[in-house]
Structure formats: C-alpha cells, structure tokens
Amino acid sequence: MSDEPILEICDLSVDVGGQPYVRDLSLRVKRGQFHGLLGPNGAGKTTLLRVLYRALRPQAGEVRLHGRAQSEYSPIEWSRHVGALVQGGGLLAGLTPADIVEIGLTMRDIPCEKRREATQDALQLVGLQDKANQDAESLSGGELQRCYFAQLLACDPEVYVLDEPTNHLDLHYQLRLLDEVRRRGRTAIVSFHDLGLAARYCDTVHLMQEGRLVAEGMPEDVLTREVLYHHYRVDGVLEGHSLKLEGPVLDRTSPLQAAE
Numbered sequence: 555m556s557d558e559p560i561l562e563i564c565d566l567s568v569d570v571g572g573q574p575y576v577r578d579l580s581l582r583v584k585r586g587q588f589h590g591l592l593g594p595n596g597a598g599k600t601t602l603l604r605v606l607y608r609a610l611r612p613q614a615g616e617v618r619l620h621g622r623a624q625s626e627y628s629p630i631e632w633s634r635h636v637g638a639l640v641q642g643g644g645l646l647a648g649l650t651p652a653d654i655v656e657i658g659l660t661m662r663d664i665p666c667e668k669r670r671e672a673t674q675d676a677l678q679l680v681g682l683q684d685k686a687n688q689d690a691e692s693l694s695g696g697e698l699q700r701c702y703f704a705q706l707l708a709c710d711p712e713v714y715v716l717d718e719p720t721n722h723l724d725l726h727y728q729l730r731l732l733d734e735v736r737r738r739g740r741t742a743i744v745s746f747h748d749l750g751l752a753a754r755y756c757d758t759v760h761l762m763q764e765g766r767l768v769a770e771g772m773p774e775d776v777l778t779r780e781v782l783y784h785h786y787r788v789d790g791v792l793e794g795h796s797l798k799l800e801g802p803v804l805d806r807t808s809p810l811q812a813a814e
C-alpha cells in the first residue's frame with residue numbers, strides 16, 4: 555500500500571458565525587485506510603467533515619485530493635470522488651427509499667439501465683429491500699440512516715466521509731455497514747463517539763479538542779487512560795475493542811489525578 559496520502563488537510567481554519575471552530579488543522583488520510591475523528595461534543599468534528607464534503611468553505615488552508623486542491627475540482631467532480639453520510643439527512647416529502655438511492659446515482663451520471671439494479675443491490679445490503687417503495691417518512695430513525703447508507707454504498711465513492719454513521723443503528727447494522735465499507739477497501743474518514751467501534755475499525759484515529767488536533771496514531775496508542783481522563787472526563791481503559799470504566803464519570807470540576 556502506498557504511503558502517499560489520498561487526501562490531505564493542510565493548515566485548515568474554519569469559522570462559523572465569526573467563531574473559530576477549526577484551528578490550523580493538518581491531517582493526512584492514507585489510501586484504503588479507516589481514519590477516525592474523535593473528540594468530545596463541540597470539538598469541531600462535524601465542522602471539519604463539512605469542509606470535506608464542501609458544505610463549508612475554510613477561512614484558511616486547503617484540502618487536497620490526489621495532490622490537487624479542492625477548489626480546482628467542480629462540485630460534481632468532487633462528489634464523484636468524495637461521498638458523505640451526513641447528520642440529519644434531507645427532505646423526504648413523497649420520496650421512497652428507492653428514490654433516495656436513485657437520486658444519488660443520478661447525480662453521479664450512472665446510466666439509467668444500471669441504476670435500478672444498483673438501487674436494489676444497495677437496499678438489499680442495508681436490509682431495506684422490502685421497504686424499497688414505501689414512503690420514506692414512515693421509516694424509523696435507524697431505517698432512514700440505513701437508507702442514506704444505501705445511497706452512499708450505491709455510489710461507492712473513492713473516499714467515504716461518515717459523520718457519526720452509527721447514529722440510530724442497532725448493533726447488527728453498526729457492524730454490518732462499517733464491515734461493508736471496510737470490505738470494499740475504500741478510504742474512510744469517520745467521526746465516532748463509540749470508542750470501542752473506533753478501536754475496532756480505525757487504522758488511525760485523530761483526536762480533536764476545541765477545534766485543534768491534539769493527538770493522532772493507532773487507537774490503542776491514542777486512547778490511553780490519561781487521554782480518556784483529560785479529553786472525555788471518564789476514568790476508563792480500552793481493552794481490545796471495549797471501553798472498561800474504572801470509576802465514576804467525572805464532572806468538570808473533578809481534579810485530574812494521575813492515572814495508575
């Protein structure tokens with residue numbers, strides 16, 4: 555596997571409403587690897603991911619894909635390389651799961667005759683084949699998340715940008731859908747709150763705090779007891795893919811004691 559990054563984030567700063575929410579952040583995403591974006595609420599993970607799928611423009615710095623600046627790609631060209639699963643989703647009025655998947659394929663110029671089959675395959679992958687033609691507004695939260703996942707899997711971009719992809723998903727689908735992205739050998743940059751899942755899937759994790767990158771490396775090297783204590787305010791240790799709590803949850807005023 556080449557060591558060259560497929561995606562590079564260089565000295566990025568992002569303001570929202572005049573406030574700096576990402577500061578001087580640089581990060582290299584390697585081809586075919588799973589990169590986890592970690593950090594407490596408000597750390598800036600979504601803000602950073604929004605730049606990657608072009609929903610936000612940075613105030614400084616740039617994102618490069620295959621060595622070419624994001625600004626040199628047209629939005630359509632960019633979306634053919636970088637696909638996103640975002641928090642919240644879009645308007646559903648009158649749409650079915652099959653429509654939602656097909657809309658993604660249309661945006662990517664997939665020929666009409668291939669769209670139907672690709673849609674069916676993707677809905678099958680996420681276990682929604684029996685609800686393909688139902689009103690999407692009637693889906694449960696998890697079913698809707700699986701529907702958007704199907705849209706992305708059908709398009710199968712070179713880089714998957716996943717913002718809290720396991721939101722609403724039961725354990726079976728959390729594992730099944732992340733396994734599917736891994737099985738495809740695609741590059742992924744994924745925000746996680748579940749540190750066990752991050753440890754299971756990520757080759758590299760990047761820990762954010764207050765808009766800055768504060769640590770990065772292999773999950774077991776980054777997610778030490780000290781890091782959990784300082785950045786998540788929990789006293790725990792990562793054992794394999796599980797987080798084992800050693801003591802009570804800490805509040806903001808708890809004195810930080812040395813981890814044993």
Ligand SMILES: Nc1ncnc2c1ncn2[C@@H]1O[C@H](COP(=O)(O)OP(=O)(O)OP(=O)(O)O)[C@@H](O)[C@H]1O
Pocket residue numbers: 570571575593594595596597598599600601602
């Ligand atoms: N449109 C906006 N207007 C004002 N503030 C915003 C806006 N979008 C984000 N922010 C602020 O930017 C900060 C970073 O938010 P962001 O959603 O990137 O964090 P996050 O790490 O993804 O958090 P979470 O884990 O809670 O999803 C937060 O303090 C948030 O309130």
